[in-house]
Amino acid sequence: MAREGADPVVFMEAQFDDAAPIPEPSMLLSGRAVDAFLDHRRSGPRRAAERLRVEESQFLGGLGRARGLYGLGDDAAARSVLLDPGVELSPLFRAGLADEAGAWDLAGRFHDAALAQLAAGFYAYPAGWGDFVPAGLLGEAIELMAAMCGEGGDPR
Amino acid sequence: MNDFRRGEILTPDEPRMRPEMVAQLVVYLLAEPRVAQAASGLLAPMHFAVEPHFRILWERLQALIAAYGAGKVPYDAIMTSVAERIAEDPVPLASPLQAMLLATPDMVGAEMFPGDPSSLVARPGVIHHAYREYDPADAGPEFGIDVLRRFLSERAVVDEAVRAVSRAGDRLPGDFRAAIRRVSDADARVQSIGMPTSYGFDSFPEEMEPIATFPTGVSYFDHFLDGGHAGGELYVLLGPQKAGKTFEAVELCVGAAEHFHATAAPGEAPRTAVLVTFELSFRELRYRVLARGADVMQTRLAKEINPRKGSDYSSRGALLPYEEEMYRRRGLLDFASLPGERERIARFNETAGRLVRVIDASGKDGNRNVGYGGVDEIAGLLRQLEAEGRPPGLLVVDYINKAVRRQLGAQGKDDDRFVRPAILRFITEAIDKVAAPFDIPVWLLQQYSAEGQEAKPTKKLRATNAAEARTVGENANAVFCMGTRDEETKVLRIGCDLCRRTDKAGQSRLIRLDYEWSRFRDVTSQFDVDDAEGVFIPKDAAKAAAAVDPTKFAPPAPAQGSPDPYKHPAAGKPKAGTDHAF
Numbered sequence: 001m002a003r004e005g006a007d008p009v010v011f012m013e014a015q016f017d018d019a020a021p022i023p024e025p026s027m028l029l030s031g032r033a034v035d036a037f038l039d040h041r042r043s044g045p046r047r048a049a050e051r052l053r054v055e056e057s058q059f060l061g062g063l064g065r066a067r068g069l070y071g072l073g074d075d076a077a078a079r080s081v082l083l084d085p086g087v088e089l090s091p092l093f094r095a096g097l098a099d100e101a102g103a104w105d106l107a108g109r110f111h112d113a114a115l116a117q118l119a120a121g122f123y124a125y126p127a128g129w130g131d132f133v134p135a136g137l138l139g140e141a142i143e144l145m146a147a148m149c150g151e152g153g154d155p156r
Numbered sequence: 157m158n159d160f161r162r163g164e165i166l167t168p169d170e171p172r173m174r175p176e177m178v179a180q181l182v183v184y185l186l187a188e189p190r191v192a193q194a195a196s197g198l199l200a201p202m203h204f205a206v207e208p209h210f211r212i213l214w215e216r217l218q219a220l221i222a223a224y225g226a227g228k229v230p231y232d233a234i235m236t237s238v239a240e241r242i243a244e245d246p247v248p249l250a251s252p253l254q255a256m257l258l259a260t261p262d263m264v265g266a267e268m269f270p271g272d273p274s275s276l277v278a279r280p281g282v283i284h285h286a287y288r289e290y291d292p293a294d295a296g297p298e299f300g301i302d303v304l305r306r307f308l309s310e311r312a313v314v315d316e317a318v319r320a321v322s323r324a325g326d327r328l329p330g331d332f333r334a335a336i337r338r339v340s341d342a343d344a345r346v347q348s349i350g351m352p353t354s355y356g357f358d359s360f361p362e363e364m365e366p367i368a369t370f371p372t373g374v375s376y377f378d379h380f381l382d383g384g385h386a387g388g389e390l391y392v393l394l395g396p397q398k399a400g401k402t403f404e405a406v407e408l409c410v411g412a413a414e415h416f417h418a419t420a421a422p423g424e425a426p427r428t429a430v431l432v433t434f435e436l437s438f439r440e441l442r443y444r445v446l447a448r449g450a451d452v453m454q455t456r457l458a459k460e461i462n463p464r465k466g467s468d469y470s471s472r473g474a475l476l477p478y479e480e481e482m483y484r485r486r487g488l489l490d491f492a493s494l495p496g497e498r499e500r501i502a503r504f505n506e507t508a509g510r511l512v513r514v515i516d517a518s519g520k521d522g523n524r525n526v527g528y529g530g531v532d533e534i535a536g537l538l539r540q541l542e543a544e545g546r547p548p549g550l551l552v553v554d555y556i557n558k559a560v561r562r563q564l565g566a567q568g569k570d571d572d573r574f575v576r577p578a579i580l581r582f583i584t585e586a587i588d589k590v591a592a593p594f595d596i597p598v599w600l601l602q603q604y605s606a607e608g609q610e611a612k613p614t615k616k617l618r619a620t621n622a623a624e625a626r627t628v629g630e631n632a633n634a635v636f637c638m639g640t641r642d643e644e645t646k647v648l649r650i651g652c653d654l655c656r657r658t659d660k661a662g663q664s665r666l667i668r669l670d671y672e673w674s675r676f677r678d679v680t681s682q683f684d685v686d687d688a689e690g691v692f693i694p695k696d697a698a699k700a701a702a703a704v705d706p707t708k709f710a711p712p713a714p715a716q717g718s719p720d721p722y723k724h725p726a727a728g729k730p731k732a733g734t735d736h737a738f
Contacts, residue, residue: 054378057371061411064418068507069451069500070488080486086670088375088678 041123048121048128055093062087082106092117092125092133099134107134119144173307175207179256179282181307182210184300185217186234186286189227191300192217194349196226198342199304203311209253212241213282231287238283251275260284301350308346313339367657370419373411374404376665376678380652381634385550385597389657390587392628393601394619395638396609399648400669400676401601403444404638405431405552407675408599410449412550413511427549427596428541430513432534434527434558437520445512447674450504452497453478454672461497470496511549513541517559528566530559531585538594548596555601556582557623572624579625587631602628612690613642616664619653629654647683647692650676666692 059081066077078101081087082094091113098106118125118133118141126133173181184191185199196218204211216237220229238257242249252275255268259281268275280289320335369384378384385391395401412429420426433441447454452469456478460467470476475483475491483494495503515537517527526533538548553559560578564570583600591598603609608621617637619629629635633656639649651664666683667676683692 050379050382053383054371054375057378057384058375060418061371061373061414064414065451066486068414068417069503070495071503072488076488080488083485083487085485086673086677 044121044124045127048124051090052093052129052132055089058088059093059097079103079106090114090117092129092137095137096129096132096134099137100132111137115140115144119148173310177303178204178207178210178307181300181303182213182282183286183290184297184303185214186229186283187290188292188297188300189225190297191304192221192226194301195304196221198308198312198345198349200312203308205311209249209257210282212245212249213238213257216241231283234283255281257281257283261288298350305346305349308349309343313343313346316342370415371411372408373414374407374676376650376667377408377636379665380636380655380658380660380663382658382660385599386633386657387595387597388591389633390583390591390598390600390631392583392619392622392632392635393599393638394604394608394617394622394628394635394653395601396604396611396640399638399641401603401638402433402436402441402554403669403674403676405433405554405599405601406441406444406448408552409512409550410445410508413449413508416511416549417508425545425547426511428511428513428546429550430515430538430541430548430552432515432517432527432537432551432553432559434517434562435554437518437523438514438516439521440518441514444674445509445514446501446504447672449509449512450497450500451482451673452500454674456497469498469501471498472496511546513546517562519562527559527562530563531582531589534586535589535593538590542594548594550597550599551586551590551594552599553586553601555603556628557603576625580627580630583628583631600632609640611640613640613648613692614685614687614690615639616649616651617653633657642692645683645692645694647679649685 062081062084063077066072066080067074070077070080072080078097082089082098082103083106091110095107095110095114098104098110114137118137122141122145126138185195186192199214201211201215204214217229217234220233220237224230224233235258242254242257251269251272255263255275255277259268259277259279261280261284263277264279266277267273268277317336317339320332320339323335367386369381369386371378371384372381393401393404395404409429409431412427416427416429431441443454443457446452446457456476461469470479472495473492475494475496479494479496480491483489483491488494515526515534516523519527526537529536534551534553538551541548556579557575560575560582561570564574564578579602586598586600590596603623604611604617604621605623605626608617608623611617611621617639619632619635619637620626621637622628632654634652635654637651637653639651641648645668647666647668649664650667652658652660652662655661665678666680666685668679669675670677682695684695686693
């Protein structure tokens with residue numbers, strides 16, 4: 001499996017991920033499962049980019065509602081959308097946009113959840129979201145992943 | 157009192173083709189392979205009913221094209237074949253007509269059949285003209301295609317329609333509708349003449365453009381559809397009874413209306429989201445629309461606000477506890493300046509609300525005038541909206557089965573054996589008569605068969621579980637399947653069973669209806685699927701927070717607010733309610 005380029009540890013984690021069925025022992029060694037996992041990893045950045053697009057449209061929809069329905073100004077509307085748990089935005093998106101807008105208090109509020117999200121999809125987000133991932137958060141995620149992979153390990 | 161005869165054309169669109177023009181068409185059929193190819197399959201010998209000589213020529217030419225190929229039939233072969241065919245004909249072809257086919261230049265000025273003055277040849281026949289005198293530089297095949305199109309419009313469409321009406325006499329025969337459909341199909345085919353029949357990859361696709369989509373306003377549909385729905389596409393949404401299909405319909409319409417409002421170009425009429433409801437009446441739907449669009453709790457609208465009983469909308473400066481909680485969660489604390497229900501509804505009415513149009517085909521509330529005409533009626537109503545300055549931008553039909561049953565009932569055919577073909581026809585017509593011509597996305601809602609209705613909540617239902625017609629997905633661009641609801645958690649699964657534009661087929665999300673706000677929330681990150689038991693199990697909060705992966709598309713868990721803050725202390729003076737416009 002390692003020879004094929006799939007990290008056994010990450011592969012195991014993926015097998016126990018929320019939506020995946022609990023693996024049979026034979027599945028762990030199955031070439032098809034490894035291929036599927038590698039494909040899943042390879043398509044990660046694309047899927048992350050698609051997700052960013054969907055979240056952007058969710059944000060813009062919420063922004064329009066906040067401005068139109070509540071009569072809020074641009075900044076207040078943007079803040080209210082980022083804080084609104086009913087708008088389906090991920091913590092990383094909220095933190096990223098807040099960071100970009102210089103709303104440090106908001107960015108801080110989503111920091112921990114955003115870091116967890118970034119670490120969980122580390123192979124996907126930096127490539128799929130590009131500069132939208134705050135540099136500081138990316139640095140922290142790299143440190144976190146390096147620590148998890150052991151000294152000298154490649155977090156990616 | 158009309159005194160015209162049945163079958164008579166009173167004001168023809170254009171004069172009938174002159175004989176010379178028909179002769180010119182025949183020259184093109186002989187000389188231009190493209191014209192002959194375009195005519196094959198459409199141009200029948202019977203279309204030359206008043207030109208028997210050309211009927212013979214076209215019969216023979218078709219046979220020879222099959223043997224030699226279009227444009228390769230030798231001159232001698234066609235001359236011989238036509239002459240033989242004329243000789244075989246039990247009804248002799250008039251001499252002048254024979255001359256119009258077979259005369260050669262050396263016969264000009266002489267009698268083709270000596271002793272028969274009517275066979276005096278004034279000019280060479282069409283075969284000679286096509287083979288010896290035709291010059292494509294004079295007028296190329298494009299002109300020939302135009303002539304053919306016009307000829308067939310006259311003979312295969314107009315004449316055929318006249319025949320159908322004439323046959324009808326004073327009573328409409330049983331096959332009248334079929335005849336009209338045949339004429340309509342023939343018209344569509346005639347209008348397509350000249351369009352390429354095959355396409356290749358021999359040039360760089362400069363003009364290829366990505367499909368323009370716009371957000372649905374529903375995160376999981378945007379995810380399944382890679383950004384949103386697109387004009388000209390048709391989507392089928394299947395769901396069991398009481399799963400919340402109509403809530404989805406409302407979400408799609410309000411989401412689209414918000415988008416149309418936000419992106420309307422100055423000076424242009426913004427597009428309208430149209431919901432055709434065959435189940436709920438406008439009166440029943442409006443609560444859902446206002447809950448989704450104006451953030452007013454549905455319970456308040458449906459049960460509490462009743463001006464006659466003394467409860468009224470909240471307003472700025474006098475917010476209700478649920479509104480304060482709603483604003484607080486969004487970080488908005490200046491309650492005195494924030495709009496109450498009255499201001500929000502008024503604002504919605506002025507903006508996105510006016511871009512939602514409900515066509516009430518439920519037959520309730522005394523309105524029994526709409527909903528019997530199937531897709532044709534819907535297309536007509538959309539055209540009417542367009543004429544009123546409300547160009548449609550989205551159509552949602554809730555739901556197909558009722559629409560079809562209503563239409564069949566009006567035709568006296570409300571019988572199960574007619575339903576399946578009628579459903580499939582409804583879908584194809586929705587594409588041909590609405591999605592494509594209006595260039596708008598069309599969503600059709602439909603229920604499941606009994607088997608699908610009773611499936612376990614965790615079962616991934618498919619398009620083949622649809623009621624009445626298992627092939628509803630055949631012509632759809634995408635099919636989405638809502639599962640049955642887990643009564644314990646109120647969670648249900650929504651999956652993308654088929655999508656021709658994206659790679660999301662097979663993916664699903666877990667959603668839960670937030671009834672008060674008339675919308676579904678994606679709760680995938682909060683629940684595990686227990687396939688063995690057929691239920692959804694809440695995850696612990698810590699795992700839910702960590703289970704964020706781009707491929708899983710999991711939004712953060714919404715704050716779990718207690719329902720208590722939303723309880724309304726009904727108070728206020730009676731005032732007028734909202735009218736039928738949002």
